[in-house]
Amino acid sequence: MSTLQQLNDELASVASGVQRSLVRIVSGRNSVGAGAIWHSDGLIVTNAHVVGRGHDLQVRLADGRTLPAHVLAHSHERDLAALAVEAKDLPAIPLGRSRALKPGDFVMALGYPWGVANGATGGIVIGVGKDFPELPHLAYDGVVANLRLRPGHSGGPLVDFQGRLVGVNMLMNGPEIGVAIAVDVVKEFLRDRLGSSTPETIV
Structure with missing residues:
Protein backbone atom coordinates (compact mmCIF):
# COMPACT_ATOMS: atom_id res chain seq x y z
CA MET A 1 0.00 0.00 0.00
CA SER A 2 1.34 3.45 -0.92
CA THR A 3 1.93 6.13 1.70
CA LEU A 4 -0.79 8.30 0.16
CA GLN A 5 -3.30 5.46 0.18
CA GLN A 6 -2.47 4.71 3.81
CA LEU A 7 -2.92 8.38 4.74
CA ASN A 8 -6.22 8.48 2.86
CA ASP A 9 -7.47 5.41 4.70
CA GLU A 10 -6.41 6.81 8.07
CA LEU A 11 -8.20 10.12 7.49
CA ALA A 12 -11.33 8.31 6.31
CA SER A 13 -11.19 6.20 9.47
CA VAL A 14 -10.93 9.32 11.65
CA ALA A 15 -13.95 10.86 9.91
CA SER A 16 -15.95 7.66 10.27
CA GLY A 17 -15.22 7.50 13.99
CA VAL A 18 -16.19 11.12 14.61
CA GLN A 19 -19.45 10.72 12.66
CA ARG A 20 -20.78 8.48 15.44
CA SER A 21 -20.67 11.47 17.80
CA LEU A 22 -21.87 14.05 15.26
CA VAL A 23 -25.46 15.25 15.55
CA ARG A 24 -27.70 17.37 13.37
CA ILE A 25 -29.61 20.12 15.15
CA VAL A 26 -33.03 20.96 13.79
CA SER A 27 -35.37 23.80 14.75
CA GLY A 28 -38.89 23.20 13.52
CA ARG A 29 -38.54 22.11 9.91
CA ASN A 30 -35.20 23.81 9.46
CA SER A 31 -31.82 22.14 9.77
CA VAL A 32 -29.75 24.82 11.44
CA GLY A 33 -26.41 23.22 12.22
CA ALA A 34 -24.46 20.52 13.94
CA GLY A 35 -23.25 19.50 17.37
CA ALA A 36 -21.17 16.87 19.13
CA ILE A 37 -22.07 14.41 21.86
CA TRP A 38 -19.99 15.48 24.84
CA HIS A 39 -21.23 12.90 27.33
CA SER A 40 -22.94 9.54 26.90
CA ASP A 41 -25.90 10.61 29.07
CA GLY A 42 -27.14 13.10 26.49
CA LEU A 43 -25.04 16.25 26.87
CA ILE A 44 -24.41 17.93 23.51
CA VAL A 45 -22.33 21.00 22.68
CA THR A 46 -22.91 23.39 19.79
CA ASN A 47 -22.95 27.12 18.97
CA ALA A 48 -25.34 29.55 20.62
CA HIS A 49 -26.16 30.96 17.18
CA VAL A 50 -27.20 27.48 16.03
CA VAL A 51 -29.87 27.05 18.72
CA GLY A 52 -31.10 30.65 18.53
CA ARG A 53 -33.97 31.11 20.95
CA GLY A 54 -34.09 27.41 21.66
CA HIS A 55 -37.64 26.78 20.43
CA ASP A 56 -38.74 23.37 19.16
CA LEU A 57 -35.22 21.95 19.03
CA GLN A 58 -34.56 18.40 17.90
CA VAL A 59 -31.36 16.43 17.61
CA ARG A 60 -30.86 13.78 14.96
CA LEU A 61 -28.36 11.13 16.00
CA ALA A 62 -26.08 9.12 13.76
CA ASP A 63 -28.17 6.00 14.45
CA GLY A 64 -31.21 7.65 12.87
CA ARG A 65 -33.10 8.62 16.02
CA THR A 66 -34.56 12.12 16.35
CA LEU A 67 -34.92 13.33 19.93
CA PRO A 68 -36.33 16.53 21.43
CA ALA A 69 -33.65 18.69 23.03
CA HIS A 70 -33.62 21.55 25.50
CA VAL A 71 -31.00 24.17 26.25
CA LEU A 72 -29.12 23.67 29.51
CA ALA A 73 -26.81 26.67 29.14
CA HIS A 74 -25.73 29.19 26.53
CA SER A 75 -23.31 32.07 26.12
CA HIS A 76 -23.67 34.49 23.23
CA GLU A 77 -20.29 36.01 24.08
CA ARG A 78 -18.56 32.66 23.62
CA ASP A 79 -21.11 31.47 21.03
CA LEU A 80 -21.58 28.21 22.92
CA ALA A 81 -24.61 26.22 24.00
CA ALA A 82 -25.14 23.00 25.92
CA LEU A 83 -28.15 20.86 25.05
CA ALA A 84 -29.66 17.83 26.72
CA VAL A 85 -31.54 14.90 25.22
CA GLU A 86 -33.15 11.97 27.03
CA ALA A 87 -30.83 9.15 26.04
CA LYS A 88 -28.19 6.88 27.56
CA ASP A 89 -25.05 5.20 26.27
CA LEU A 90 -24.49 7.66 23.44
CA PRO A 91 -21.09 7.62 21.70
CA ALA A 92 -19.34 10.61 23.29
CA ILE A 93 -16.55 12.21 21.31
CA PRO A 94 -13.02 11.85 22.76
CA LEU A 95 -11.68 15.12 24.13
CA GLY A 96 -8.38 16.70 23.19
CA ARG A 97 -6.56 19.83 24.36
Whole structure:
Protein backbone atom coordinates (compact mmCIF):
# COMPACT_ATOMS: atom_id res chain seq x y z
CA MET A 1 0.00 0.00 0.00
CA SER A 2 1.34 3.45 -0.92
CA THR A 3 1.93 6.13 1.70
CA LEU A 4 -0.79 8.30 0.16
CA GLN A 5 -3.30 5.46 0.18
CA GLN A 6 -2.47 4.71 3.81
CA LEU A 7 -2.92 8.38 4.74
CA ASN A 8 -6.22 8.48 2.86
CA ASP A 9 -7.47 5.41 4.70
CA GLU A 10 -6.41 6.81 8.07
CA LEU A 11 -8.20 10.12 7.49
CA ALA A 12 -11.33 8.31 6.31
CA SER A 13 -11.19 6.20 9.47
CA VAL A 14 -10.93 9.32 11.65
CA ALA A 15 -13.95 10.86 9.91
CA SER A 16 -15.95 7.66 10.27
CA GLY A 17 -15.22 7.50 13.99
CA VAL A 18 -16.19 11.12 14.61
CA GLN A 19 -19.45 10.72 12.66
CA ARG A 20 -20.78 8.48 15.44
CA SER A 21 -20.67 11.47 17.80
CA LEU A 22 -21.87 14.05 15.26
CA VAL A 23 -25.46 15.25 15.55
CA ARG A 24 -27.70 17.37 13.37
CA ILE A 25 -29.61 20.12 15.15
CA VAL A 26 -33.03 20.96 13.79
CA SER A 27 -35.37 23.80 14.75
CA GLY A 28 -38.89 23.20 13.52
CA ARG A 29 -38.54 22.11 9.91
CA ASN A 30 -35.20 23.81 9.46
CA SER A 31 -31.82 22.14 9.77
CA VAL A 32 -29.75 24.82 11.44
CA GLY A 33 -26.41 23.22 12.22
CA ALA A 34 -24.46 20.52 13.94
CA GLY A 35 -23.25 19.50 17.37
CA ALA A 36 -21.17 16.87 19.13
CA ILE A 37 -22.07 14.41 21.86
CA TRP A 38 -19.99 15.48 24.84
CA HIS A 39 -21.23 12.90 27.33
CA SER A 40 -22.94 9.54 26.90
CA ASP A 41 -25.90 10.61 29.07
CA GLY A 42 -27.14 13.10 26.49
CA LEU A 43 -25.04 16.25 26.87
CA ILE A 44 -24.41 17.93 23.51
CA VAL A 45 -22.33 21.00 22.68
CA THR A 46 -22.91 23.39 19.79
CA ASN A 47 -22.95 27.12 18.97
CA ALA A 48 -25.34 29.55 20.62
CA HIS A 49 -26.16 30.96 17.18
CA VAL A 50 -27.20 27.48 16.03
CA VAL A 51 -29.87 27.05 18.72
CA GLY A 52 -31.10 30.65 18.53
CA ARG A 53 -33.97 31.11 20.95
CA GLY A 54 -34.09 27.41 21.66
CA HIS A 55 -37.64 26.78 20.43
CA ASP A 56 -38.74 23.37 19.16
CA LEU A 57 -35.22 21.95 19.03
CA GLN A 58 -34.56 18.40 17.90
CA VAL A 59 -31.36 16.43 17.61
CA ARG A 60 -30.86 13.78 14.96
CA LEU A 61 -28.36 11.13 16.00
CA ALA A 62 -26.08 9.12 13.76
CA ASP A 63 -28.17 6.00 14.45
CA GLY A 64 -31.21 7.65 12.87
CA ARG A 65 -33.10 8.62 16.02
CA THR A 66 -34.56 12.12 16.35
CA LEU A 67 -34.92 13.33 19.93
CA PRO A 68 -36.33 16.53 21.43
CA ALA A 69 -33.65 18.69 23.03
CA HIS A 70 -33.62 21.55 25.50
CA VAL A 71 -31.00 24.17 26.25
CA LEU A 72 -29.12 23.67 29.51
CA ALA A 73 -26.81 26.67 29.14
CA HIS A 74 -25.73 29.19 26.53
CA SER A 75 -23.31 32.07 26.12
CA HIS A 76 -23.67 34.49 23.23
CA GLU A 77 -20.29 36.01 24.08
CA ARG A 78 -18.56 32.66 23.62
CA ASP A 79 -21.11 31.47 21.03
CA LEU A 80 -21.58 28.21 22.92
CA ALA A 81 -24.61 26.22 24.00
CA ALA A 82 -25.14 23.00 25.92
CA LEU A 83 -28.15 20.86 25.05
CA ALA A 84 -29.66 17.83 26.72
CA VAL A 85 -31.54 14.90 25.22
CA GLU A 86 -33.15 11.97 27.03
CA ALA A 87 -30.83 9.15 26.04
CA LYS A 88 -28.19 6.88 27.56
CA ASP A 89 -25.05 5.20 26.27
CA LEU A 90 -24.49 7.66 23.44
CA PRO A 91 -21.09 7.62 21.70
CA ALA A 92 -19.34 10.61 23.29
CA ILE A 93 -16.55 12.21 21.31
CA PRO A 94 -13.02 11.85 22.76
CA LEU A 95 -11.68 15.12 24.13
CA GLY A 96 -8.38 16.70 23.19
CA ARG A 97 -6.56 19.83 24.36
CA SER A 98 -6.57 22.88 22.12
CA ARG A 99 -3.55 24.32 23.93
CA ALA A 100 -1.54 21.34 22.70
CA LEU A 101 -2.14 22.26 19.05
CA LYS A 102 0.70 23.80 17.06
CA PRO A 103 0.83 25.66 13.75
CA GLY A 104 1.08 23.02 11.04
CA ASP A 105 -1.02 20.40 12.85
CA PHE A 106 -3.77 18.75 10.80
CA VAL A 107 -7.40 19.25 11.83
CA MET A 108 -10.72 18.11 10.38
CA ALA A 109 -14.14 19.75 10.69
CA LEU A 110 -17.39 17.82 10.39
CA GLY A 111 -20.98 18.92 10.11
CA TYR A 112 -23.91 19.16 7.72
CA PRO A 113 -22.82 21.70 5.09
CA TRP A 114 -25.89 22.73 3.07
CA GLY A 115 -27.66 19.80 4.74
CA VAL A 116 -25.22 17.19 3.40
CA ALA A 117 -24.77 14.46 6.02
CA ASN A 118 -21.34 13.97 7.58
CA GLY A 119 -19.65 16.64 5.46
CA ALA A 120 -15.94 16.75 6.27
CA THR A 121 -13.25 19.28 5.42
CA GLY A 122 -9.61 19.33 6.49
CA GLY A 123 -6.80 21.80 6.84
CA ILE A 124 -3.74 22.97 8.73
CA VAL A 125 -3.70 24.93 11.99
CA ILE A 126 -2.57 28.53 11.56
CA GLY A 127 -2.67 29.38 15.24
CA VAL A 128 -4.49 29.04 18.55
CA GLY A 129 -5.50 31.98 20.73
CA LYS A 130 -7.41 35.23 20.40
CA ASP A 131 -4.74 37.67 19.20
CA PHE A 132 -5.39 37.66 15.46
CA PRO A 133 -5.45 41.08 13.73
CA GLU A 134 -8.08 39.89 11.25
CA LEU A 135 -10.34 38.61 14.07
CA PRO A 136 -10.74 41.57 16.48
CA HIS A 137 -14.11 40.24 17.67
CA LEU A 138 -12.60 37.00 19.00
CA ALA A 139 -13.02 37.38 22.78
CA TYR A 140 -11.92 33.84 23.69
CA ASP A 141 -9.32 31.43 22.40
CA GLY A 142 -10.05 30.02 18.98
CA VAL A 143 -8.44 27.52 16.63
CA VAL A 144 -7.75 29.18 13.28
CA ALA A 145 -7.06 26.88 10.32
CA ASN A 146 -6.98 27.01 6.54
CA LEU A 147 -10.12 24.96 6.04
CA ARG A 148 -13.43 25.79 4.43
CA LEU A 149 -16.39 25.86 6.78
CA ARG A 150 -19.80 26.16 5.17
CA PRO A 151 -23.36 26.74 6.41
CA GLY A 152 -24.21 23.63 8.42
CA HIS A 153 -20.69 23.09 9.78
CA SER A 154 -21.50 25.52 12.60
CA GLY A 155 -21.54 23.84 15.99
CA GLY A 156 -19.93 20.68 14.68
CA PRO A 157 -16.68 19.16 15.91
CA LEU A 158 -13.17 20.19 14.92
CA VAL A 159 -10.90 17.22 15.63
CA ASP A 160 -7.21 16.40 15.51
CA PHE A 161 -5.65 13.55 13.53
CA GLN A 162 -6.65 11.11 16.29
CA GLY A 163 -10.30 12.13 16.20
CA ARG A 164 -10.19 14.05 19.48
CA LEU A 165 -12.30 17.18 19.85
CA VAL A 166 -10.14 20.32 19.80
CA GLY A 167 -12.76 22.90 18.88
CA VAL A 168 -16.35 23.73 17.97
CA ASN A 169 -16.77 25.09 14.44
CA MET A 170 -17.89 28.71 14.53
CA LEU A 171 -17.30 30.85 11.43
CA MET A 172 -15.43 31.58 8.23
CA ASN A 173 -13.10 34.55 7.88
CA GLY A 174 -12.80 35.00 4.14
CA PRO A 175 -12.96 32.10 1.68
CA GLU A 176 -10.16 29.97 3.11
CA ILE A 177 -9.96 30.53 6.88
CA GLY A 178 -12.10 28.62 9.37
CA VAL A 179 -12.41 29.51 13.05
CA ALA A 180 -13.46 27.17 15.85
CA ILE A 181 -13.97 27.82 19.55
CA ALA A 182 -11.12 26.11 21.38
CA VAL A 183 -12.19 23.01 23.32
CA ASP A 184 -10.48 24.33 26.45
CA VAL A 185 -12.92 27.28 26.31
CA VAL A 186 -15.80 24.80 25.99
CA LYS A 187 -14.60 22.98 29.10
CA GLU A 188 -14.50 26.25 31.05
CA PHE A 189 -17.96 27.21 29.78
CA LEU A 190 -19.48 23.91 30.93
CA ARG A 191 -17.79 24.10 34.33
CA ASP A 192 -19.00 27.69 34.78
CA ARG A 193 -22.58 27.03 33.71
CA LEU A 194 -23.24 23.47 34.84
CA GLY A 195 -21.00 23.36 37.91
CA SER A 196 -21.04 20.21 40.00
CA SER A 197 -23.54 18.53 37.66
CA THR A 198 -20.96 18.59 34.91
CA PRO A 199 -19.72 15.12 33.86
CA GLU A 200 -16.18 14.21 34.82
CA THR A 201 -15.17 14.01 31.16
CA ILE A 202 -15.12 17.80 31.03
CA VAL A 203 -11.94 18.09 33.06
